[in-house]
Amino acid sequence: MINVVEPFLPDVSNYNRYVEEIYSRKWLTNNGPLVQKLTSRLEKHLEIKNLLLVSNGTVAIQLALKLLNCQKNIITTPFSFVATVNAPLWGGCDVTFADIQANKFNISPKEIERKIQPDTECIIPVHVFGNPCDVEEIEKVSKKHNVKVIYDAAHAFGVKCNGKSVLRYGDISTLSFHATKIFHSVEGGALVINDDELYKKAVSLINFGFQSGELLDVGINAKMSEFHAAMGLCVLDEIDHIVSRRKVIYKRYVQELAGVVGFQKLTGDVEYNYSYFPILLENEKELLCLEKTLTANDIFPRRYFYPSLNTLSYIKSMEEMPVSEDVAGRILCLPIYPALSDEQQTKIINVIKSSNKIPVVRSQS
Numbered sequence: 555m556i557n558v559v560e561p562f563l564p565d566v567s568n569y570n571r572y573v574e575e576i577y578s579r580k581w582l583t584n585n586g587p588l589v590q591k592l593t594s595r596l597e598k599h600l601e602i603k604n605l606l607l608v609s610n611g612t613v614a615i616q617l618a619l620k621l622l623n624c625q626k627n628i629i630t631t632p633f634s635f636v637a638t639v640n641a642p643l644w645g646g647c648d649v650t651f652a653d654i655q656a657n658k659f660n661i662s663p664k665e666i667e668r669k670i671q672p673d674t675e676c677i678i679p680v681h682v683f684g685n686p687c688d689v690e691e692i693e694k695v696s697k698k699h700n701v702k703v704i705y706d707a708a709h710a711f712g713v714k715c716n717g718k719s720v721l722r723y724g725d726i727s728t729l730s731f732h733a734t735k736i737f738h739s740v741e742g743g744a745l746v747i748n749d750d751e752l753y754k755k756a757v758s759l760i761n762f763g764f765q766s767g768e769l770l771d772v773g774i775n776a777k778m779s780e781f782h783a784a785m786g787l788c789v790l791d792e793i794d795h796i797v798s799r800r801k802v803i804y805k806r807y808v809q810e811l812a813g814v815v816g817f818q819k820l821t822g823d824v825e826y827n828y829s830y831f832p833i834l835l836e837n838e839k840e841l842l843c844l845e846k847t848l849t850a851n852d853i854f855p856r857r858y859f860y861p862s863l864n865t866l867s868y869i870k871s872m873e874e875m876p877v878s879e880d881v882a883g884r885i886l887c888l889p890i891y892p893a894l895s896d897e898q899q900t901k902i903i904n905v906i907k908s909s910n911k912i913p914v915v916r917s918q919s
């Protein structure tokens with residue numbers, strides 16, 4: 555059985571080394587030494603400052619909105635994981651969608667500008683599948699209209715564009731370190747905050763609002779534990795291998811499937827992390843056929859992202875998002891992870907190639 559993702563597990567003896575440290579120290583959470591170590595190692599690895607570890611990527615977005623005082627209207631993309639829209643809704647914001655670019659799958663700066671209203675406070679673009687947004691264009695729009703930018707960078711770990719970390723753009727970037735992500739700490743996430751004062755505020759907000767022992771503002775509990783940080787440290791030791799193996803798999807898919815299926819267009823001048831391999835089919839019917847064929851061959855791709863978020867039952871706006879809805883209807887993410895063997899990838903490629911040439915094989919259910 556080949557799944558779309560397989561969580562990366564480091565050598566258990568490496569993890570145990572950290573666990574023994576934790577046991578002897580009896581410091582389990584509250585900004586412990588492993589959380590501190592992971593923080594500084596990540597800042598160095600990502601070439602950024604002001605990284606704040608938290609318990610997951612969704613709470614990172616909620617915190618970012620709180621830090622920037624966003625309570626009214628926010629603009630985001632309909633083509634993302636549901637957490638991108640749930641976080642602002644949970645915080646009581648109104649959500650307006652701006653449609654995506656057909657080839658890059660990222661929110662369109664032109665559409666953002668068209669959707670800005672007098673009460674728009676913030677834009678939440680997503681670097682979809684790690685492909686950087688048009689960050690310069692989004693910066694122009696946000697400056698012109700005086701709105702904040704929170705990048706949902708859940709997929710963009712280690713990605714650079716224009717020679718620097720993509721996490722340096724916008725007011726705040728949020729990361730997810732969920733088990734299925736390219737870098738993970740089982741559950742976890744982070745905020746990367748450009749402004750130093752705002753960063754200090756965030757440090758207190760994730761710890762109930764405590765600031766030098768005093769309580770000055772409403773906080774929450776979003777702390778990362780030492781056990782999670784330990785997993786993060788182990789995975790970080792292997793990150794170069796993880797990325798380079800994914801790169802090999804990615805390049806082979808591109809080589810073998812060019813002309814057979816559509817690909818995401820990567821933004822120019824990008825140092826990519828090869829975190830996903832999405833393919834575009836002609837239409838939803840073709841997608842469902844291919845999915846069936848793959849499944850019949852014990853290969854389990856994922857319809858991701860699906861559905862387009864503007865079609866969720868609890869979204870009030872009835873506005874259509876033609877590009878996002880079209881892409882969501884015919885996109886499939888293929889298995890890509892270090893443990894995927896050459897033979898397994900050959901099987902996936904062959905199934906896709908043959909299912910496109912001959913009438914689709916039926917599963918024997």
Ligand SMILES: *Cc1c(COP(=O)(O)O)cnc(C)c1O
Nearest residue numbers: 610611612635637708730731732
């Ligand atoms: C995974 C993900 C999140 C949520 O992160 P969690 O750590 O699972 O809470 C948010 N946005 C996107 C785009 C994601 O893929």
